[in-house]
Amino acid sequence: MSKKNIYYAALIGTGRIGYSLGLDKKREQPASHSMALNANRRINLVAGCDINAENLEQWHRANKKAESFSSVENLLKSRNFDIITIAVNENAHLETALAAISAKPRLIILEKPVALNMKQGLQIKKAAEKNNVPILVNHERRFSKDYQKVFSLIETIGHLQSIHASLYSGLRVYSKKEEKTGAYSLIHDGTHLVDIVRFLLGDIVFEKPHVFGVYRSEDGAVRNASAQYHTSDNISVVFDFSGRSRFFGFEIILTGTEGRISIGNGLAKVEYSRPSKLYTNFYSLTEDKIRFGKKTGYFSNMIKNAVDFLDGNDSLGSTIETGLAALKMLEDIKKRL
DSSP states (O other): OOGGGOEEEEEEOOSTTTTGGGGOTTSOSOOSHHHHHHHOTTEEEEEEEOSOHHHHHHHHHHOTTSEEESSHHHHHHHOOOSEEEEOOOGGGHHHHHHHHHHTOOSEEEEESSSOSSHHHHHHHHHHHHHTTOOEEEEOGGGGOHHHHHHHHHGGGGOSEEEEEEEEEOSSOSBOGGGTTTTOSHHHHTHHHHHHHHHHHTTSOOOOOOEEEEEEEOTTSOEEEEEEEEEOTTOOEEEEEEESSOSSOEEEEEEEESSEEEEEETTEEEEEEEEEOSSSTTOEEEEEOOOOOOSOOOHHHHHHHHHHHHHHTSOOOSSBHHHHHHHHHHHHHHHHTO
8 A cells, every 4th residue: 555545644632532532441442533543544643732741641652653742733833634633622622623724634523512602613614614624523423333224224113203312421411600611411412412313314404492391400500401393294303411310321212103213322222013912903012133233333434434535435424514503403402491
């Protein structure tokens, strides 16, 4: 393989999603940008950057051949990059993305959500369009084999009647005090929930949510909330967000006229209407023996999409437009809390 086939990459942000989640032995690997970039033979990860000296040192010990930088400015001055991956905290997305765009790489991989809010997200989009820099947003479930399989199976459960999507964690759903940090689950993990539901429905546009079931703790933070939408096809879509659970749960249940599909973290099940074993002349849901496989390839497939895009062989599977659509949904919900 000649050198012209290699894409040179830089990583900005060597914390959890940038690096250390790739050390978690319980997770499907690769589980971080660093590990996923290194795992693709078409990519050479040549530089990393972090303002956190401890994170950067840990990353550099594992990537000795790469250069390390403590400032984005020095990283971008060091050389031209084909790919710049941005894996910083939400409150640093705007500044970091604008700097990276100004360096005009061939592609930016931007960790979700696009930004803290739509105003900042639109600034990133405008700068990217002005400088002709494409952005791949890491809404990783779009690249996951299990969710892609669910997408292909939806028509087998008849006419879709409802979708119930839920996110459970111990992190506050929303807090006005954390607007500048993004340290609340509605934006941090909720972006994955609304984005993958949009993906499963063919990226339809959701408008005017009905928000209900809002529960606040004594400090004013929202700990529970639900939002309901109705599509033009008369599908009821409900999102439940919990920020007072002693577990992490991410589940989506799609119910059609002929069956039901359940998908989420540790969950993948398809049920169809069959003659009931419980009642005469009734039909019940019976699980089908559809195999989803153990490996989803969620992170590696995202990187493969980046390479295929740079090769000119594929379009981006998660764009700045789809990322902003998810962010707008979250802002619409937040306004009604």
